[in-house]
Amino acid sequence: MARDTTKRREALRETLTELAEAHVRADGLSSLRARTLANEAGCAVGAIYNVFDDMTGLTLAVNGRTFGRLGKHVSDAVAKVANAPPTDRLIAMAIAYLEFASANPNLWRALFDVEMSTDRDVPEWYMQELGRLFAIIAQPLAELHPDPEPGEIDLMTRALFSSVHGIVLLGLENRISAVPRERMEGMIEFLLKRVTAS
Amino acid sequence: MARDTTKRREALRETLTELAEAHVRADGLSSLRARTLANEAGCAVGAIYNVFDDMTGLTLAVNGRTFGRLGKHVSDAVAKVANAPPTDRLIAMAIAYLEFASANPNLWRALFDVEMSTDRDVPEWYMQELGRLFAIIAQPLAELHPDPEPGEIDLMTRALFSSVHGIVLLGLENRISAVPRERMEGMIEFLLKRVTAS
DNA sequence: TGCCCCGTCTGAACGTTGTTCAATGCACTA
DNA sequence: TAGTGCATTGAACAACGTTCAGACGGGGCA
Numbered sequence: 001m002a003r004d005t006t007k008r009r010e011a012l013r014e015t016l017t018e019l020a021e022a023h024v025r026a027d028g029l030s031s032l033r034a035r036t037l038a039n040e041a042g043c044a045v046g047a048i049y050n051v052f053d054d055m056t057g058l059t060l061a062v063n064g065r066t067f068g069r070l071g072k073h074v075s076d077a078v079a080k081v082a083n084a085p086p087t088d089r090l091i092a093m094a095i096a097y098l099e100f101a102s103a104n105p106n107l108w109r110a111l112f113d114v115e116m117s118t119d120r121d122v123p124e125w126y127m128q129e130l131g132r133l134f135a136i137i138a139q140p141l142a143e144l145h146p147d148p149e150p151g152e153i154d155l156m157t158r159a160l161f162s163s164v165h166g167i168v169l170l171g172l173e174n175r176i177s178a179v180p181r182e183r184m185e186g187m188i189e190f191l192l193k194r195v196t197a198s
Numbered sequence: 199m200a201r202d203t204t205k206r207r208e209a210l211r212e213t214l215t216e217l218a219e220a221h222v223r224a225d226g227l228s229s230l231r232a233r234t235l236a237n238e239a240g241c242a243v244g245a246i247y248n249v250f251d252d253m254t255g256l257t258l259a260v261n262g263r264t265f266g267r268l269g270k271h272v273s274d275a276v277a278k279v280a281n282a283p284p285t286d287r288l289i290a291m292a293i294a295y296l297e298f299a300s301a302n303p304n305l306w307r308a309l310f311d312v313e314m315s316t317d318r319d320v321p322e323w324y325m326q327e328l329g330r331l332f333a334i335i336a337q338p339l340a341e342l343h344p345d346p347e348p349g350e351i352d353l354m355t356r357a358l359f360s361s362v363h364g365i366v367l368l369g370l371e372n373r374i375s376a377v378p379r380e381r382m383e384g385m386i387e388f389l390l391k392r393v394t395a396s
Numbered sequence: 397t398g399c400c401c402c403g404t405c406t407g408a409a410c411g412t413t414g415t416t417c418a419a420t421g422c423a424c425t426a
Numbered sequence: 427t428a429g430t431g432c433a434t435t436g437a438a439c440a441a442c443g444t445t446c447a448g449a450c451g452g453g454g455c456a
Contacts, residue, residue: 008404030313034443044406046445055443112371115228158377159365159385166364167357173310179356187357195392206433232414242435244416253414 013051015041017061021107024062029110032059059114060123066107067129073100078136086140087196093137094164094188101168102181137161144196156195163191211249213239215259219305222260227308230257257312258321264305265327271298276334284338285394291335292362292386299366300379335359342394354393361389 019040023031034055038045052058077096078089101108116122138157145153167187171179179187217238221229232253236243250256275294276287299306314320336355343351365385369377377385 033441035441038407045443046406047404049444050405155381155384155388158368159389162364162368162385163361163389164364165368166360166362169367170356170360170363183353186353187360190353191357191361191393194395195389197392197395231412233412236436243414244435245433247415248433 009051012041012043012047013061016048016051016058017065020058021062021065024059024110025104025107028106029059029113056115059110062107063111063114064123064125066104066111067126069104070097070100070108070111071129071133074133075136086143087193089140090137090160090192090196091189094160094192095185097164098168098171098184098188101172105172134158134161141196144198160192160195164188167191207249210239210241210245211259214246214249214256215263218256219260219263222257222308223302223305226304227257227311254313257308260305261309261312262321262323264302264309265324267302268295268298268306268309269327269331272331273334284341285391287338288335288358288390288394289387292358292390293383295362296366296369296379296382296386299370303370332356332359339394342396358390358393362386365389 016037019037020032023033023037032055034045034048037058038048041047048055048058052061074093074096077099078093081089081092084092134154134157137160138153141153141156141160142148145156167184171184171187214235217235218230221235230253232243232246235256236246239245246253246256250259272291272294275297276291279287279290282290332352332355335358336351339351339354339358340346343354365382369382369385
């Protein structure tokens with residue numbers, strides 16, 4: 001019995017995550033409704049709470065998937081130009097980040113919009129994925145600076161990631177100023193070329 | 199009567215904005231409650247809707263004040279070093295931006311967290327203030343590039359603003375990685391010095 | 397086989413939201 | 427003073443996440 005129940009729970013978890021992802025992708029994080037999801041999954045509202053702590057837990061499950069795909073997209077992009085100069089690899093990664101955010105704006109925004117103010121801990125996979133992403137960025141930077149001061153690479157890594165993130169964030173925020181795609185790429189190239197210029 | 203009523207409305211608008219600002223400053227945008235505000239202002243819940251379209255309208259009023267103060271803070275900072283080289287003026291502005299966000303995190307976040315998905319137009323003062331801010335940034339950049347290609351200054355302005363914004367945003371997001379203040383300043387200086395280096 | 401027991405699942409109910417609108421009150425005019 | 431029209435009220439509404447007492451059902455024991 002125990003195994004059977006566990007399987008059902010796992011299956012429901014999967015179903016709910018899939019349905020939630022579809023909603024977030026289509027209409028944004030704020031369109032998630034417990035009752036709607038329960039209807040679509042063919043279960044009771046309460047069943048959601050047998051499988052997730054609350055709606056935030058469900059959102060985190062969706063974000064886990066998104067984060068994985070984002071990481072893969074960036075990794076693949078840099079792998080394709082593995083032999084290019086460090087600056088070009090950085091640009092390729094940043095453009096890939098832009099591509100992903102641009103192709104999945106709602107899922108991407110959900111990564112940062114999830115409410116974590118309550119005492120819930122940041123999931124460990126969150127920090128791990130972020131660490132993996134930072135490691136990929138750090139590599140070309142390390143090649144550009146073979147003899148760095150302590151912490152210098154880390155500072156540059158965070159600065160560059162944050163900068164690209166900011167450009168993508170405000171660029172996609174069409175309410176403030178819808179920036180055409182090629183201009184965003186222009187900003188990213190401008191920034192990275194300047195910063196990494198010896 | 200008409201004038202008297204108008205005055206009362208104006209006074210209520212002022213009172214509500216002030217109270218809302220206090221709440222946002224202390225506990226963030228999501229802590230705004232229509233009933234709480236009405237209690238504190240000594241009016242009925244419905245009265246709020248005589249003065250604002252909805253809660254988003256009230257939030258926009260709060261953001262209007264915040265935007266004004268932010269602009270003044272940045273302007274003052276750059277005015278103090280008006281004779282310094284362009285790069286130093288850019289750094290002074292960015293540090294001032296960081297200072298403001300750091301000193302008023304909840305009010306600052308509210309500037310970007312306000313829900314505008316509904317068809318409500320972006321208020322014209324929003325674009326105006328943003329344009330003013332961009333103009334301040336563009337000036338040192340124009341000095342650094344006396345003979346720019348068309349649109350180049352604008353692209354640089356947006357790229358730099360977005361980058362600094364991203365650094366401040368992720369740096370203050372303590373859930374992801376609480377970055378100490380001096381490291382954030384380090385990132386900003388690193389970025390701006392590199393980007394503006396001839 | 398039949399019965400009981402215990403964990404699972406259900407969905408009505410709860411407490412809070414923002415928002416509305418019929419009813420009330422009030423100030424000013426004729 | 428009676429009448430009129432708009433400002434103001436706050437109970438009611440719809441929708442939300444979340445809970446929990448009870449219905450349900452399957453596995454172990456007599």
